[in-house]
Amino acid sequence: MPIADLPLWAEIAVTVFLVLGGLFGLVGSYGLLKLPDPMTRLHAPTKATTVGVGGALIASMIYIFASEGRVSMHELLITLFLVITSPITALFIAKVHIHLREKPETLPEPRDASGWASFTADGPAKGVRDMHPVEPGAPDKTA
């Protein structure tokens, strides 16, 4: 698709949002390199999907509005799907970390001492811990 001629205001706005989104994506990736363990690293990329992708989507909406004169709705849907799916990915990674590297003693106690669901559940959760036991607080081999 050839690049359309945009009015100056649109060119500036699209550029600003693309650079802003790219910057946050870059910081998210840098965080993956810099932060020391899986749980803190998990924080870095979840940021890139919000403002990083959001900036690119706003730029895309402005571009289509300025070049074709219509409001594109696909960007809103992408936002919706991201907002629904990205917390689930983060939860899965956090759960794996809890099963492999944490014990009830290393986590704060829930207020009525009923225990966290990951540890009270029967089934595969226990098996994974017993097959690959990792001492809580042990140095992270993946670092």
Next chain:
Amino acid sequence: MLSRFLPHPLLSLTLVATWLLLVNSLKLNSIVFAVILGLVIPMLTRAYWPDMPRLRSPLRAIEYAFVVLYDIVKANIDVALIVVFKPVRDIRPAWICVPLDVRSPEAITALASTITLTPGTVSCDLSADGRAILVHALHAPDPDAIRDDIKTRYERRLKEIFE
């Protein structure tokens, strides 16, 4: 009778709107197909929605979306500054236990998703009785402040929306 063909009117409406946004057109054939999807999908999946989730105040839900959006942008900048400028030894990650007052599964799901979407905090687990949520914070010099923030800023609003 209505409940047999439209077990979840809100879900049907959402499906119709989502399909129309997806095809990006308002021609008659896409509207007809959207209505078919809106009727068939809730009927096929009704076994997974035993209860009717109630939205007590939709207006407050819109307000909530804007509050969360604002917080996401603000916290994104905070986290970016921490990642770029703070030396690793000065970062204080912490596990935080947030006791829950909301009881409905929809409200807890929305709260957990909000916590994860807001940069700097990730919701990791639920207590076995569903009355507390385990949150991991990237940088928490004062874990109690983060817990109170979650409770007053998000949970209070979700309680008004869902319960």
